[in-house]
Amino acid sequence: MKAKHFLDPCSRSMVKLWYGLHLIPWYVVKLTLLLIHGRRNYHAYVAKFHALHPARAYSFGRGRFIHLYYEHNVDKVIKNSLKAGAVFIDIGANQGTYTILALSVRDIGVVVAVDPDPRIYRYLCNHPILKNCNAQILNKAVWLSDSKTKLTLGKSTLLTSLTPLQRFVNENHFLNMMVECEGIRLDTLVNKFPKVDLIKMDIEGAEYHVLTDPLLDLQKVDALIIEMHYALKSIEANEIINMLKNHRYRIYIISPLLLKSSPLRYHLFATRNPLLW
Numbered sequence: 518m519k520a521k522h523f524l525d526p527c528s529r530s531m532v533k534l535w536y537g538l539h540l541i542p543w544y545v546v547k548l549t550l551l552l553i554h555g556r557r558n559y560h561a562y563v564a565k566f567h568a569l570h571p572a573r574a575y576s577f578g579r580g581r582f583i584h585l586y587y588e589h590n591v592d593k594v595i596k597n598s599l600k601a602g603a604v605f606i607d608i609g610a611n612q613g614t615y616t617i618l619a620l621s622v623r624d625i626g627v628v629v630a631v632d633p634d635p636r637i638y639r640y641l642c643n644h645p646i647l648k649n650c651n652a653q654i655l656n657k658a659v660w661l662s663d664s665k666t667k668l669t670l671g672k673s674t675l676l677t678s679l680t681p682l683q684r685f686v687n688e689n690h691f692l693n694m695m696v697e698c699e700g701i702r703l704d705t706l707v708n709k710f711p712k713v714d715l716i717k718m719d720i721e722g723a724e725y726h727v728l729t730d731p732l733l734d735l736q737k738v739d740a741l742i743i744e745m746h747y748a749l750k751s752i753e754a755n756e757i758i759n760m761l762k763n764h765r766y767r768i769y770i771i772s773p774l775l776l777k778s779s780p781l782r783y784h785l786f787a788t789r790n791p792l793l794w
Contacts, residue, residue: 633658
């Protein structure tokens with residue numbers, strides 16, 4: 518079943534325009550810093566500049582600067598991985614950045630946005646683009662079982678997690694409350710489709726528990742983009758990488774140059790098709 522866009526025949530162009538308009542601030546800042554500091558040094562100044570930015574969430578109205586800095590080249594990998602008829606699952610969709618990017622792919626097959634935060638679910642269901650598409654929106658947490666579980670809400674929806682990271686707890690980034698949510702195993706979600714072309718996963722540290730589950734079945738998944746929240750040489754990161762290799766994926770780091778300025782937040786691309794890289 519193909520995802521329909523707006524009823525207007527120019528719908529896909531409107532989605533691209535919506536997405537593109539919010540790239541402009543990033544490119545203005547990036548070009549300015551390149552001209553002032555040169556290609557070699559501008560990354561250090563981008564990191565300093567982002568601290569001055571008022572946004573604290575990835576939304577289309579706010580926060581694209583932070584998003585595109587920390588997730589540099591992720592957009593490009595998604596576009597290269599999705600073709601007509603593809604199935605894309607956005608786990609930890611937050612405010613729908615990558616969900617909407619996937620919907621801009623010509624004749625995309627199925628797009629699924631998954632997020633356990635009730636605030637995000639309401640936002641996505643009322644989004645001016647998503648409510649006019651047949652993107653599937655699931656208010657569930659990808660976890661180790663298909664049962665209810667407890668979710669810790671972040672002050673920002675970016676940090677809501679099943680397994681709050683201690684560094685964020687120490688910085689008081691969470692509300693003093695937990696909510697019950699529906700859990701779903703990753704392979705339960707994947708098995709709803711004959712094949713999944715790409716999964717994007719950003720689940721705030723819970724990727725360690727989900728991806729190292731010895732019962733996890735990823736045979737139907739061609740590729741994954743995983744936002745890692747553990748240092749590259751940590752025990753957790755090594756176990757995740759080894760498990761993915763056991764599933765016959767080749768592992769690449771997206772934008773390795775950013776590791777120096779962001780060692781606890783980077784992206785792995787796991788694929789069985791090296792031609793995608």
